[in-house]
Amino acid sequence: MLEIKCPYCGKRSQNEFSYGGDANVKRPALGKEVSDKEWDNFVYLRKNPRGNHSELWHHVAGCRKWFKVSRDTLTHEIYNTEKLNEEF
Amino acid sequence: MTAMTPLESIHKKGIFGNHHKKNKSDLLKISEVKALTIFQVFQYKRSKVNFENINIDGIKPSKQSLAVSSNEKTRILWNAPRTWLVVSQNENIFKTIKENCNEENFAITDISHSRAVIQIEGNGATEILKKGCPINFNEFKENNCAGTVFQGINILVEKLSDKPEKFNIFTLRSFAESLYFHITDASLEDGYLGV
Numbered sequence: 001m002l003e004i005k006c007p008y009c010g011k012r013s014q015n016e017f018s019y020g021g022d023a024n025v026k027r028p029a030l031g032k033e034v035s036d037k038e039w040d041n042f043v044y045l046r047k048n049p050r051g052n053h054s055e056l057w058h059h060v061a062g063c064r065k066w067f068k069v070s071r072d073t074l075t076h077e078i079y080n081t082e083k084l085n086e087e088f
Numbered sequence: 089m090t091a092m093t094p095l096e097s098i099h100k101k102g103i104f105g106n107h108h109k110k111n112k113s114d115l116l117k118i119s120e121v122k123a124l125t126i127f128q129v130f131q132y133k134r135s136k137v138n139f140e141n142i143n144i145d146g147i148k149p150s151k152q153s154l155a156v157s158s159n160e161k162t163r164i165l166w167n168a169p170r171t172w173l174v175v176s177q178n179e180n181i182f183k184t185i186k187e188n189c190n191e192e193n194f195a196i197t198d199i200s201h202s203r204a205v206i207q208i209e210g211n212g213a214t215e216i217l218k219k220g221c222p223i224n225f226n227e228f229k230e231n232n233c234a235g236t237v238f239q240g241i242n243i244l245v246e247k248l249s250d251k252p253e254k255f256n257i258f259t260l261r262s263f264a265e266s267l268y269f270h271i272t273d274a275s276l277e278d279g280y281l282g283v
Contacts, residue, residue: 008169009235011224012222059235060242061235062236064235
């Protein structure tokens with residue numbers, strides 16, 4: 001069980017949160033001509049790093065805010081959590 | 089039409105569980121809190137209202153997370169950034185909220201009928217909550233509130249007093265029955281009084 005520090009509520013148990021995927025994925029710009037390959041990369045292709053990974057988490061049972069988590073996929077150690085408008 | 093409270097047909101009064109050889113006044117009390125008016129107040133991102141000037145029923149909502157500001161009839165619970173729950177026994181609270189929070193800057197939603205409120209009171213109350221809730225209740229003081237889960241059910245718990253320990257637990261109306269059974273089941277070990 002992970003203990004995640006919500007930037008708004010403080011340290012809480014993992015079962016209050018929901019995982020929201022890779023935080024580095026960026027949607028192609030609106031109005032831009034997007035090739036099938038670019039779209040495919042955006043929708044399906046993900047890196048699967050061994051080590052530090054930026055993730056999105058949702059405090060679904062608490063403040064219902066999304067935020068960013070920097071987590072080690074190998075040890076599950078959480079290095080940092082930030083609000084979405086902040087940088088790691 | 090007569091309004092039915094969420095636990096009207098479920099909550100039973102009396103003594104239950106392992107209450108033998110115990111003084112009735114020492115038992116945990118479980119009750120449904122009725123006749124509460126609950127409003128969710130959300131301040132829009134674009135709002136330029138100075139937060140310090142907001143005053144509802146003589147109370148200033150707290151900007152600090154997990155904090156509750158209160159007077160005798162009304163409690164304002166921090167729910168999320170820029171979001172508060174105004175819980176009141178005052179029937180005219182909507183008028184008061186509307187006077188202080190205009191429509192251009194705030195979204196006000198009446199959620200009185202979509203929530204069930206269970207109150208547990210007594211010195212074992214924290215232990216009951218610890219059985220199903222992952223929050224650190226050792227650091228949970230009077231006038232704290234937190235959104236969390238109890239046996240997988242989303243709840244909002246607030247501590248009304250330290251001595252005796254008194255909590256209000258808010259949940260969605262549709263989860264009320266399930267939450268009630270989880271709480272009463274956890275309370276059987278030490279016995280409880282349904283009031």
